[in-house]
Every structure is written in C-alpha cells, then in structure tokens.
Amino acid sequence: MYSKIILQKDLPKLVDELVNDHIVVAPTKAKNVPTFSEVRSSEEVEFSILFNEKLPMIPLKKIFLPSQQTVFKYSLSEGVTESCEELAARVAEKKILVFGASPCDITGVNVLNRIFHEYYTDALFSQIRDRTVIIGMNCLDHCYENCFCETMHSNDPKSGYDIMLTPISKTKLIAVPNSDKGKALLRTHGEIFQEVTTKDHQAYLKALEQKRLNFKSEFPVEGLASEIEDNFESSVWEEFTKKCLFCGSCTFVCPTCYCFSTKDNLSIDLKTGERIRDWDSCYYPEFALVAGGHNFREHQSQRFRYRYLHKFVDIPRRYNLEGCVGCGRCITYCPANIDVRDVLKMIRGVSN
Amino acid sequence: MTKTIAKYNDFGDCTPQTAKIVDIRSLTDNTKLFELQFTDSQLNERFTYKPGQFVLLSVFGVGEVPISIASSPHKKGLFQLGIRMVGNVTTKIHQLKKGDLVGIRGPYGNGFPVEENKGKDLLFVAGGIGYLPLRSAFREAVAKKADFGKIFILYGDRCPTDVLFAEEKDEYKQQKEIIFHQTVDRDDDRCWDGNIGVVTTLFPFIKDEIDPANTVAMICGPPIMYKFVVMELEKLKIKPENIYLSLERKMQCGVGKCCHCGIGDKFVCLDGPVFSLEEIQGLLEAL
Ligand code: SF4
Ligand code: SF4
Ligand code: FES
Numbered sequence: 001m002y003s004k005i006i007l008q009k010d011l012p013k014l015v016d017e018l019v020n021d022h023i024v025v026a027p028t029k030a031k032n033v034p035t036f037s038e039v040r041s042s043e044e045v046e047f048s049i050l051f052n053e054k055l056p057m058i059p060l061k062k063i064f065l066p067s068q069q070t071v072f073k074y075s076l077s078e079g080v081t082e083s084c085e086e087l088a089a090r091v092a093e094k095k096i097l098v099f100g101a102s103p104c105d106i107t108g109v110n111v112l113n114r115i116f117h118e119y120y121t122d123a124l125f126s127q128i129r130d131r132t133v134i135i136g137m138n139c140l141d142h143c144y145e146n147c148f149c150e151t152m153h154s155n156d157p158k159s160g161y162d163i164m165l166t167p168i169s170k171t172k173l174i175a176v177p178n179s180d181k182g183k184a185l186l187r188t189h190g191e192i193f194q195e196v197t198t199k200d201h202q203a204y205l206k207a208l209e210q211k212r213l214n215f216k217s218e219f220p221v222e223g224l225a226s227e228i229e230d231n232f233e234s235s236v237w238e239e240f241t242k243k244c245l246f247c248g249s250c251t252f253v254c255p256t257c258y259c260f261s262t263k264d265n266l267s268i269d270l271k272t273g274e275r276i277r278d279w280d281s282c283y284y285p286e287f288a289l290v291a292g293g294h295n296f297r298e299h300q301s302q303r304f305r306y307r308y309l310h311k312f313v314d315i316p317r318r319y320n321l322e323g324c325v326g327c328g329r330c331i332t333y334c335p336a337n338i339d340v341r342d343v344l345k346m347i348r349g350v351s352n
Numbered sequence: 353m354t355k356t357i358a359k360y361n362d363f364g365d366c367t368p369q370t371a372k373i374v375d376i377r378s379l380t381d382n383t384k385l386f387e388l389q390f391t392d393s394q395l396n397e398r399f400t401y402k403p404g405q406f407v408l409l410s411v412f413g414v415g416e417v418p419i420s421i422a423s424s425p426h427k428k429g430l431f432q433l434g435i436r437m438v439g440n441v442t443t444k445i446h447q448l449k450k451g452d453l454v455g456i457r458g459p460y461g462n463g464f465p466v467e468e469n470k471g472k473d474l475l476f477v478a479g480g481i482g483y484l485p486l487r488s489a490f491r492e493a494v495a496k497k498a499d500f501g502k503i504f505i506l507y508g509d510r511c512p513t514d515v516l517f518a519e520e521k522d523e524y525k526q527q528k529e530i531i532f533h534q535t536v537d538r539d540d541d542r543c544w545d546g547n548i549g550v551v552t553t554l555f556p557f558i559k560d561e562i563d564p565a566n567t568v569a570m571i572c573g574p575p576i577m578y579k580f581v582v583m584e585l586e587k588l589k590i591k592p593e594n595i596y597l598s599l600e601r602k603m604q605c606g607v608g609k610c611c612h613c614g615i616g617d618k619f620v621c622l623d624g625p626v627f628s629l630e631e632i633q634g635l636l637e638a639l
Binding site: 075080116270288290297313314 | 369370371412438440442453601607612
C-alpha cells in the first residue's frame with residue numbers, strides 16, 4: 001500500500017527532514033498573523049493552524065504569484081539583459097515544498113494553474129508550480145463560520161497536490177499520496193511513517209464519511225452565472241457599493257484573484273532596471289483606465305460588480321471552473337462587513 | 353461562430369525582444385511614426401503580422417503599452433508603429449532618437465479580417481489615431497483591389513492639425529473603387545475646407561452606394577465613437593456579423609493573464625482586439 005500512517009507528534013520531525021532538501025513553506029504566525037512562509041525548522045511552523053484553527057490570511061497563491069515579482073531585467077544601452085524564462089529558472093532552482101495546504105487553497109491554486117497555462121504559458125508561474133511539491137492537510141468540517149467551500153465544490157480536489165494528510169484519530173494521520181512525487185516522498189522518509197493497519201483504514205473511511213456529513217452547501221451554484229447576468233442592473237450592486245471602501249483587501253486575500261499590473265523600476269544609476277509585476281485590484285479606479293483618460297469602469301458600482309461577474313460568471317464560462325473556492329477570507333478581512341454570500345443571495349433574491 | 357485563436361509566433365510571453373528605432377517621422381504635432389527593427393536579425397524575418405494586430409511596446413525605465421502595428425504586413429524586415437503622445441510611455445518614446453532601443457512583445461490579437469472578406473465591399477470607419485491600424489488594413493485591400501468590391505473610407509479627426517497622412521487623400525480620390533470621405537469635429541482656425549462634424553456626419557455621403565448584403569464594415573476609433581457608428585451601420589442594414597470593431601482596453605500582459613482587458617468572458621488581448629458586433633452584442637460592458 002502506498003498510503004502510510006504518521007503520528008501527529010512526528011509531524012515536526014518530518015518537517016525537519018524536509019527542510020534539508022526543500023524550501024519548505026508552511027503556516028506560521030510571524031508577527032501574529034497566520035500566513036504561509038518559508039520555515040527553516042519545525043519550530044517556526046504553527047501546527048495549530050494546520051488543524052483548522054484558522055486559514056492563513058494570504059492564501060497559497062503567493063508562492064506561485066508573489067505579490068511582487070521581477071519579470072525581466074534590462075539596460076538602456078543593451079535592451080533586455082535577463083529574460084523572464086532565465087529569471088524563472090533561477091527562482092525555481094531549488095525544490096519548494098508546501099506543507100499543510102488546505103483543500104480549498106489547493107483548489108484555488110488549481111484554478112490559477114489552469115489560467116496561467118491557458119493558451120500562453122506563464123513562465124514564472126509554471127516553473128515555480130512545476131518545482132513545488134504540495135502536502136495537503138484535509139479538512140473534515142467547515143473550519144470557521146465564513147467558510148462555504150462545500151457550496152463552491154472546493155474541499156475535495158482531485159489533483160494539484162502530492163500527498164494529503166487526513167487525521168484519523170487524535171494522534172494519527174493517514175498520508176495518502178496523489179502523485180509519483182508524493183509516493184517517492186513517502187518512501188524517502190519511510191522511517192517516520194508506519195504501515196496502515198486494517199483498523200487505520202477503517203478509521204480513514206469513517207473520517208471521510210464524517211467529512212461528507214459535516215459539510216453543508218449554503219446555496220446552489222447552479223444557475224448562478226445567468227442569474228447574476230440577468231440582474232446586471234440590479235440596485236443591489238448600488239447598495240453594496242455604498243458600503244464598500246474599495247480598499248481591495250478582498251482581492252488580495254482571495255486565492256483565485258490573480259490580476260496584476262506591471263511597472264518599471266529604474267535603478268539609481270538610471271542605466272539599468274527591471275520590469276515588475278504587482279498584484280492589482282479591479283476595485284481600484286485605475287484598473288480599467290487607459291492613457292488618454294477613458295475609464296472603462298468609471299463608476300464604483302461597475303467596479304464593485306465586476307469582481308462578482310468575473311468570479312461567478314466569466315471564470316466559470318471561460319474555463320469551466322468555479323471562480324471562488326468559498327474560503328471566506330474576503331468576508332473575514334472586509335473592513336466594511338461585506339459578505340460575498342449576502343451579495344449573491346440578495347442579487348438572486350431580486351430575480352425570484 | 354467559434355473562433356480559434358491563432359498564435360502568430362513563439363517570441364515568448366513575458367519578455368520583450370529588443371528592437372532599435374531606425375527611423376522617426378513626424379505625422380502631426382503629437383504623433384510620430386517609428387520604424388523599428390529587432391536587434392536580433394533573425395527575428396525580423398520571422399516577425400509576421402496581420403493588420404489590426406498589436407504589439408506591447410516597452411520604453412525601458414517607463415513601462416509598456418499596447419500599440420497597433422501601422423505598417424503593411426508585406427513590408428519585411430522592419431515595421432512601423434504610429435504613436436500619439438497620450439500617457440507616460442508614449443510621451444517618453446517621443447523623446448527617443450534614432451538608434452535608441454525599445455522592447456517589443458507580440459504581435460498579439462487577431463487583426464482585421466481583410467483576406468477573409470474577398471469579393472465584398474469594405475467600409476472602414478476611423479476616428480483619430482484609430483486611422484493608423486485601419487489604414488494598414490485598407491491599404492492591404494487597396495493593394496489587391498481586384499479581389500474586393502468598393503472600398504469606402506470614412507475618417508474623422510478632432511481638428512485639422514490631427515489629420516494623419518493628409519497627402520494620401522489625393523491618391524485615394526483618383527481611384528474610382530475607393531470612396532474616401534474625411535471630416536473634422538471643429539475647425540477653430542478656419543483652415544479646413546472639407547466636412548465639419550463628427551464621423552457619423554459622413555454617412556449621408558455614402559448611404560445610397562452601400563449594398564448592405566455585400567458590405568463588411570471595420571471600425572477603429574475612440575471609445576465614444578462606437579455606439580454612434582454602430583447605430584449608423586444598423587440604419588444601413590449591415591448585419592451584425594459583418595460589422596467588426598477593434599476595441600480598446602487597458603492592457604498589461606497581452607496574453608490573457610492580468611485581466612485588465614476583460615469584457616465578460618472575453619479578453620481583448622486574446623480574443624480581440626477585433627470583434628464582430630454579433631460576438632459582443634450579448635457581452636455586458638462591451639460598448
Ligand atoms: S471570493 Fe472570497 S470566499 Fe471566494 S475564494 Fe475569494 S476570498 Fe475566498
Ligand atoms: S474588502 Fe470589503 S471594503 Fe474592501 S474592497 Fe473588498 S468588499 Fe470593499
Ligand atoms: S492584457 Fe492582460 S489579460 Fe489582456
């Protein structure tokens with residue numbers, strides 16, 4: 001059997017082995033904010049986050065699409081001096097290992113992975129993704145009141161991870177590999193793991209059954225896209241627009257928001273520089289503003305609405321994927337108390 | 353009609369190729385025509401494009417903007433970009449000199465369906481700087497006149513000093529297959545002897561000559577122009593599938609990643625910039 005058992009108390013040991021040949025990224029509580037960051041030993045890992053105390057504020061996307069990234073370098077006299085592909089190869093020199101990704105975050109990365117490979121492959125994204133091993137930590141119940149992953153079908157990704165850890169008792173987890181890389185990893189670190197007994201296997205099945213019972217869908221997503229479209233002119237958008245501060249927090253904490261802008265940073269020698277790409281937000285007025293002054297989303301309500309259109313209409317249609325994974329981060333971190341579920345329910349209410 | 357997006361080259365997605373400015377020609381006070389050549393000479397041979405496609409032009413140290421290619425695709429070895437000073441990047445490139453380097457990504461987008469409409473009458477409606485990409489499209493048709501019916505060109509500018517390639521007017525007027533009409537919105541200095549008014553005021557001149565069943569229209573101009581031009585074309589009974597609009601949007605990546613150019617489930621950079629009216633009629637926020 002490829003699956004193995006690991007004792008919860010041995011997880012730190014595993015992390016300490018993994019850091020030897022990987023850049024390990026795990027949930028930490030640096031500066032008291034739950035987040036994903038590089039760890040050099042198990043002591044830096046906040047294991048309580050793994051066991052669903054809270055989702056890290058910034059989702060896993062930051063590994064593959066960092067908030068700020070160099071795209072290429074140039075000099076004014078020679079033009080491009082280091083291409084995106086060369087930079088990407090350098091960034092991804094060492095293997096990265098993500099430890100403890102939640103299922104919804106894995107689904108979120110899968111969404112981005114699809115988008116960043118569609119038609120044109122984004123070298124930076126894809127090289128980092130290809131070099132990354134993901135160990136997931138399964139959820140058996142909604143992690144908090146803002147989570148609606150069941151509604152968005154995101155808590156049981158079929159791919160996009162190499163091993164999934166599922167707690168089967170207070171002390172034990174089962175490590176189920178989901179790729180060759182995952183199997184290899186379990187082999188390499190075989191001493192930390194134990195074989196799965198019949199009893200363990202039954203406990204695993206029971207845990208999965210419990211998962212199925214615990215998760216509840218809050219509303220049907222079927223028909224959502226066309227209902228939103230039908231209510232394009234609804235006054236509900238206007239109502240929420242009045243509350244929204246257009247701070248963009250909801251977009252930055254969202255695992256499936258990936259918009260970026262580019263800018264040039266010239267060095268102080270004024271001779272060389274780099275093109276940077278930064279996370280951007282469709283909630284900012286400049287987002288659709290072109291040189292010459294025309295703004296294609298001039299009104300706040302158009303910008304407020306666009307995020308919903310993009311997530312619940314455009315992404316599903318273009319990529320056949322849900323554009324939201326229901327992690328609830330945008331609800332948790334919205335200073336104006338706007339709940340994406342309320343917006344959707346009210347928009348649909350109008351059409352009923 | 354499902355459209356497959358043709359990928360025109362393998363020049364890479366994120367990094368521009370270095371190109372040298374080999375010539376600069378002033379078209380108006382605020383518009384220059386830049387002739388460019390890649391520093392890697394092999395690229396010049398491989399760089400092929402269609403009228404209406406665009407590149408992302410990098411002015412190193414300032415940034416990147418989408419610019420339609422102004423030259424005719426038949427010209428091999430170099431290409432032209434007509435650039436009006438409107439923002440940071442376009443202002444900076446106006447200060448560059450012959451021999452300076454810029455970055456080019458692309459060509460991107462689909463371009464105007466000129467070849468695809470052989471045998472048809474073509475109606476081009478251009479506003480302002482939108483004349484440049486359309487010009488590269490209609491010059492392709494003019495070069496192969498025998499393959500097309502009549503070629504109508506309606507061209508509007510804000511004022512007489514903005515008029516591009518004014519000297520070509522006579523060339524068009526001499527050819528009977530070409531029906532060329534021009535206008536300016538205002539003529540404060542009283543130096544214009546042609547039509548005054550927005551581009552839609554030119555439609556009465558051609559309306560009796562249009563055969564709606566056999567006419568394909570292509571439009572490029574400032575965002576506010578489209579709605580009004582489409583109304584005129586609908587009055588002429590030209591079918592939505594025969595009306596092509598080159599849409600402008602903010603662009604950062606050019607390859608369907610950054611989302612700045614999104615209109616519904618379409619990206620202007622990938623699926624456009626040229627759309628048929630039929631394609632975008634159901635798209636919210638398109639026009
Ligand atoms: S829209 Fe909100 S709930 Fe949905 S994935 Fe983004 S942050 Fe999570
Ligand atoms: S976090 Fe809340 S207030 Fe800020 S932009 Fe998003 S919805 Fe508006
Ligand atoms: S310009 Fe980035 S998606 Fe079109």
